[in-house]
Amino acid sequence: MNVNNVMSNKKIIAIYVLPALLLILALIYVPILLTGYYGLMKWDGIGKMDFIGLANYTSLIKDPKFWGSAYHSFLLALFSAISLIGYLLVSIILAGKIRGADLFRKIYLIPMLLASVAIAQLWLKIYHPTNGILNNLLTSMGVENTPEWLADPKIALYAIFIPIIWQYAGFYILIYYAALKNIPESLIEAAKIDGASAWQIAVKIKLPLIMNVIKITIVLAVVGSLKYFDLIYVMTDGGPNGSSEVMASYMYHQAFRGFDFGYGSAIGFFLLIICLVVTWVITKLTASKEDVNY
């Protein structure tokens, strides 16, 4: 049989697409709807469910702890988005044919290969109040009251931001690097002949050409931050006293620690809506009339 024949027959296409479609529906979309549905229940996860309408959602909107955790999540999103600028700079330098670019690329990528829990353990050691590398360094520099990084509610959240941002650096640098490498060499050479400086080439030629990729990474970074969970859970568990709680960890605590699966589901569903809205806003904000093409 000819491939073209197969591809022109709509029924056959449908049959080929169906298994994957069913899997996605059953494993992703149905559970999402179910989560929204459980959010309407008072349910401890074991006994029977009682329908309570929108009560979970209304108390969620009035819950200061939820909004506190949402604030932390958005703060993380902001930091991740800002750090994209740094990644972009690094990848422009890396893509600029410097010596050892390959080695640096690998160095930046390594954190991504580590499991989140391993990263958490590593940074727990670094942040340890008495034996940690960081505080030992500070002590040797003569600092007397070394900070209690993860125990001080004022700095715990920011102390975790650092490993989170470090963790994903390689991922974004790799994306930018690949995009930059895709720019035709002839364009850059033409610009050089016309006397453009390295700065002008970066801002006027490279950036516009990879704008689409940048937009995607902004969405990825922001939405990824909003639903972030791993390092927070392992490193501080949202503590001390909720000072590093984010939306996803709050959902987990309500559902699995407080045995309130109805409320947990409501938070989960709300989180999904927030992510959808944010994605929509970002695409609207960054939408340009036409893509740059040289």
Place this chain on the structure above:
Amino acid sequence: MNKKAHTLLLVLMLAVFSILTGCSSSEETSGNTKKTIKFMHLWPAGSSKQQNKIVTDIIKQYETDHKDIKVEVEVLDNEQYKNKIKVLSSSNELPDVGFTWAAGYLEPFVKGELFAPLDDVLDGGLKESFVAGTTEAFAIKGKTYGLPLELNIAPIYYNKSIFAKYNLEVPETYEEFQTIVKTLAAKGVAPIALGNKDRWTGSLWYMYLADRIGGSEVLTKAIDRTGSFEDPALKTAAEEIQKLVDEKGFIKGFNGLSNDEGKSEFMNEKAAMYLMGSWELPNFTTNEEIAQEFKDNIGYFKFPVVEGGKGDINSWVGGPGVGMFVSENSKVKDDAKDFVKFFVEKWGEQSVTNAGVIPATKVDTAKVDLPKLYIDVLTDLNNASNLTLFADVQMNASVAETHLNLIQSLFGKEVTPDDYVKQHEEALSKE
């Protein structure tokens, strides 16, 4: 040709698989004359070798005594176990016999009528063999739903050589205790190891202070709502905690350290004292991975009495760990109950000598050969005037969350003792 070979291979494989699966299912049905008790526990051979061995031995013994019964075992890790039990119970597929925790954890299962009352098992002498107060922790509205296997109390372990170095004596009053804390802190030695990221660790300290100041009932009554959390004793206890924090009584950064990280400060002899359950005893006696020199250095004392307080030095914070339940919907309920009874009795005979786990059944210290620290703890247990169950276990899950978070804030001085008791009272009265 090639294609045909592939198809053939596929068909063959399918055939083999169906035969294999067919075999295994027919094997199960062939033993139809035997009754099967499904039993789930949480001591895998890897991480809890000794416990696992005892369980296996007891099951073997039971099966030889009862030829018509087969015990089918499923073993999971602690956390996985907790999750699986929840999943199974929501689909009504609980094993016939399994493990549960006391009080607050038990409640939803009992409400959902998933566990069978075990009072008929306890009647006829078995109840008397339990240490007083242990089966009660598994009772809800007068019926007992679990038979406890473990029992723990929480003493304060201390490092004898650090104490000797600074001429310190084991304290009997809280005042003496505070002098020790101040002396050590002044010398730059961390007095108390604490990992309060886990929060229940700090709760132990608060519970003891509440007990020593207000007597053994005040906290329990506040929780079961026959009393109030705004009792002055409970507020004074909160104030004492913050005083201890101000005196630099706890290791640096304790609110960000897990219990294991906190414990390692004590194990490294950097901190002088550590309040923890008697489940740590193997680390100070029999554990071969820990230097003998260190183990010989460790003693324990009872939480000192507060002068003018109503507390008694023989009152302990502690309680039963896991207990066994029988599923209400089990098809072999009577056999399951019989098995549980057998298990609890045998477990009591072996657990402390073979695994270092103190059983909830009484142990005759004269008959067992144990390290001195064990004998002391067992003797103290027999002389205990009261046993207060861990506060977060007494409470239901959502109140326990509030309590634990407040404990962390109290230790971190983010909440005043006033607000601390007020917010407890609010959370408790809402339930």
